[in-house]
Amino acid sequence: MVQSHEARPRVGLFATCLVDLIRPSVGFAAAKLIEDAGCEVVVPSQTCCGQPAFNSGDRRTARALALQVMDAFQGVDYVVAPSGSCAGQLKKHFPELFADEPDLARRADAFAAKTHELISFLVDVRGVTKVAARFDGAVTYHDSCSGLRELGIKGQPRKLLESVDGLTIAEMKDPDVCCGFGGTFAVKYGEISDAIVSKKADNVSHSGAGTLLAGDLGCLMNMAGKLQRLGRPVQARHVAEVLAGMGDEPAIGEPARR
Structure with missing residues (x-):
């Protein structure tokens, strides 16, 4: 609306x-x-x-x-x-x-x-309260640092996700804690970054959700990579894909369909 x-x-x-x-x-x-x-x-x-x-x-x-x-x-x-x-x-x-x-x-x-x-x-800005989309399954949402702390984005994605048919939100522990990416931070401080994303991967897995969502692709790539290396069966997608009804796209890190 x-x-x-x-x-x-x-x-x-x-x-x-x-x-x-x-x-x-x-x-x-x-x-x-x-x-x-x-x-x-x-x-x-x-x-x-x-x-x-x-x-x-x-x-x-x-x-x-x-x-x-x-x-x-x-x-x-x-x-x-x-x-x-x-x-x-x-x-x-x-x-x-x-x-x-x-x-x-x-x-x-x-x-x-x-x-x-x-x-x-x-x-x-536009007053959107719901979307016409469907996604079957539980998702957990990661609050990326810049969006949350610089722009105050927290309730907005959850509000729209609640309107998606078939979707349930399973909040992870500490959803607002950094994933360890931080752009150049992950390059300069690889060991620290890996320790941070390892904790995040545990929290994602323990949520019980089959899909991880966020609003920043860099964070999603970082978390998806760690989840895959750990053998955790969690798919990562950008929140926009689910809200736009494109939740059947291959997950981040999966090969594209031909």
């Missing part, structure tokens, strides 16, 4: 690098959900949000990428990303990059104001 006082706003879909390269179905699911919410979807030519460079202290590269993104999406009413971490970079950290440059700071602030993570956009 959508409550709207706007006439079909134009939404620029920021697909994210991982979705584009690893899991395009998430992008198609996001586009469907946005269109179902009464919006026109456009996908400008785009590049990385600059988060890896930003987190590594390379402000020069992060700034250059931010300018490219703002140029690409200047003609839309909203910018929406199916990722809390990328949306957090666009919304929270773009303004930081230009804080000492008044003209660019105003531009970055305006860009940030129209930027949203996908599920937050559906629920908080």
